[in-house]
Amino acid sequence: MIQLIEPYTEDKIRALKMGDMVHLSGLVYTGRDAVHKFLHEGGKPPVDLQNQIIYHCGPVVIKEKGKWVVKAAGPTTSIREEPYQGHLIEKFTIRAVIGKGGMGPKTLEACKKVGCVYLHAIGGAAQVLAECVTDVLGVSLEEFGSPEAIWAFRVKNFPAVVTMDAHGNSLHAAVLELSRERLKLLV
Amino acid sequence: MRNLKPNLLELVRRTSAELPDDVVNTIVSAATQEQEGSNAQYAMNIIQSNIDMAKLKSAPLCQDTGSILFFVRAPRGFDQLAFEKAAREAVAVATAKGYLRQNSVDSLTGKNTGNNLGPGSPAIHFHQHRGTRVDVRLILKGGGCENVGAQYSLPDVRLNANRDLDGVRKVILDAVIQAQGKGCGPGILGVCVGGDRATGYVHSKEQLLRTMDDVNPEPALAALEKDIVVSANKLGIGPMGFGGATTLLGCKIGALNRLPASYFVSISYMCWAYRRQGFVLNDSGKIVEWLY
Numbered sequence: 001m002i003q004l005i006e007p008y009t010e011d012k013i014r015a016l017k018m019g020d021m022v023h024l025s026g027l028v029y030t031g032r033d034a035v036h037k038f039l040h041e042g043g044k045p046p047v048d049l050q051n052q053i054i055y056h057c058g059p060v061v062i063k064e065k066g067k068w069v070v071k072a073a074g075p076t077t078s079i080r081e082e083p084y085q086g087h088l089i090e091k092f093t094i095r096a097v098i099g100k101g102g103m104g105p106k107t108l109e110a111c112k113k114v115g116c117v118y119l120h121a122i123g124g125a126a127q128v129l130a131e132c133v134t135d136v137l138g139v140s141l142e143e144f145g146s147p148e149a150i151w152a153f154r155v156k157n158f159p160a161v162v163t164m165d166a167h168g169n170s171l172h173a174a175v176l177e178l179s180r181e182r183l184k185l186l187v
Numbered sequence: 188m189r190n191l192k193p194n195l196l197e198l199v200r201r202t203s204a205e206l207p208d209d210v211v212n213t214i215v216s217a218a219t220q221e222q223e224g225s226n227a228q229y230a231m232n233i234i235q236s237n238i239d240m241a242k243l244k245s246a247p248l249c250q251d252t253g254s255i256l257f258f259v260r261a262p263r264g265f266d267q268l269a270f271e272k273a274a275r276e277a278v279a280v281a282t283a284k285g286y287l288r289q290n291s292v293d294s295l296t297g298k299n300t301g302n303n304l305g306p307g308s309p310a311i312h313f314h315q316h317r318g319t320r321v322d323v324r325l326i327l328k329g330g331g332c333e334n335v336g337a338q339y340s341l342p343d344v345r346l347n348a349n350r351d352l353d354g355v356r357k358v359i360l361d362a363v364i365q366a367q368g369k370g371c372g373p374g375i376l377g378v379c380v381g382g383d384r385a386t387g388y389v390h391s392k393e394q395l396l397r398t399m400d401d402v403n404p405e406p407a408l409a410a411l412e413k414d415i416v417v418s419a420n421k422l423g424i425g426p427m428g429f430g431g432a433t434t435l436l437g438c439k440i441g442a443l444n445r446l447p448a449s450y451f452v453s454i455s456y457m458c459w460a461y462r463r464q465g466f467v468l469n470d471s472g473k474i475v476e477w478l479y
């Protein structure tokens with residue numbers, strides 16, 4: 001198990017390899033469909049994204065006794081952000097993207113160029129991952145609706161697998177190719 | 188019917204936080220198939236911890252609490268409007284309590300209604316029967332797996348799939364290839380052969396009301412269901428698409444008649460977070476049995 005701890009430097013990110021299992025500790029910003037479209041169209045980010053991590057997540061956050069409490073916080077499907085992600089990684093020097101299902105060639109290219117990885121969280125594991133959120137530091141762009149807002153979370157030992165590294169390797173592309181080859185033997 | 192709203196609220200809570208035993212048993216058994224120290228085993232271990240934790244905390248298993256799909260079988264004279272009203276109220280309360288995420292968005296304005304209520308949400312399918320009991324089932328189906336569902340029109344030239352069960356098999360396996368890990372595998376397929384485009388998809392979702400060990404009474408479909416699971420698990424896609432032994436946990440196939448001109452195969456992919464629950468109410472509205 002590799003510990004990935006803030007600050008997220010380019011060296012730490014480039015040292016990660018496809019297939020590495022990591023425990024992440026530090027700051028992450030949630031952002032999904034509305035946020036990506038907004039930033040891609042030139043919207044000004046309400047938080048500084050340089051050397052930060054974007055988490056494709058629409059959490060369930062409830063206010064209890066005046067304090068935000070994260071009730072569920074698993075990843076959402078990342079491929080929907082493929083039209084925007086590469087551009088945003090380059091524009092803001094984003095160091096990691098957390099999500100599920102993997103992303104495509106544009107994102108992989110940007111990861112290589114900038115020094116960024118794709119961390120695959122376990123889809124559906126909302127409770128295990130909510131337990132890893134130790135603090136809610138704030139929320140912005142709440143007008144997009146609670147799941148679509150940018151939530152600033154501090155996480156500890158957040159489990160993920162590096163499925164796209166900063167060296168042009170994608171586990172998703174590899175598994176797709178393997179499964180297509182195997183299908184030929186079955187039909 | 189007395190206590191309908193609190194009973195439905197409990198149904199929503201239980202469905203969102205607890206997987207049925209038949210699903211948990213299948214997941215536990217599948218986890219043992221993965222290689223020691225693999226990414227796939229890592230994923231299956233986290234999935235199992237998550238199932239335990241959600242139940243313990245009475246909190247949503249997955250943050251995408253999904254489309255809210257009620258299937259109701261009720262006697263003649265049952266007040267559907269009263270049921271609908273109680274279901275809507277229960278859903279709004281469940282959302283405020285955090286059992287459900289704010290998950291219903293106006294398709295034109297993009298505005299989240301904040302309480303899961305709006306045109307089409309919740310979706311309620313009513314069927315009448317001649318008994319006295321009311322059978323209420325609920326499926327919560329997240330967007331990740333709903334997005335990888337697919338409908339094929341046979342013949343399909345690209346896949347060399349003709350209008351027979353071999354063609355059906357080819358398109359189902361294609362859907363599994365297309366889905367890869369994006370639908371939060373290992374998944375469960377509900378499939379309908381035939382019908383029109385709308386009834387086919389509904390029937391494919393109704394297949395997901397069957398338990399994992401339910402055997403199709405139609406031998407040809409029972410054999411196909413078995414074959415799909417074995418074949419899909421040879422593809423090597425694995426949990427979350429990390430590569431591995433278990434790509435599918437199950438496959439359930441139903442058939443509807445079709446027009447001579449049409450031959451649809453409708454496939455609903457359900458993620459491992461297979462949230463279905465149900466209960467039976469007697470004529471005074473008391474829960475007499477939990478169904479899963």
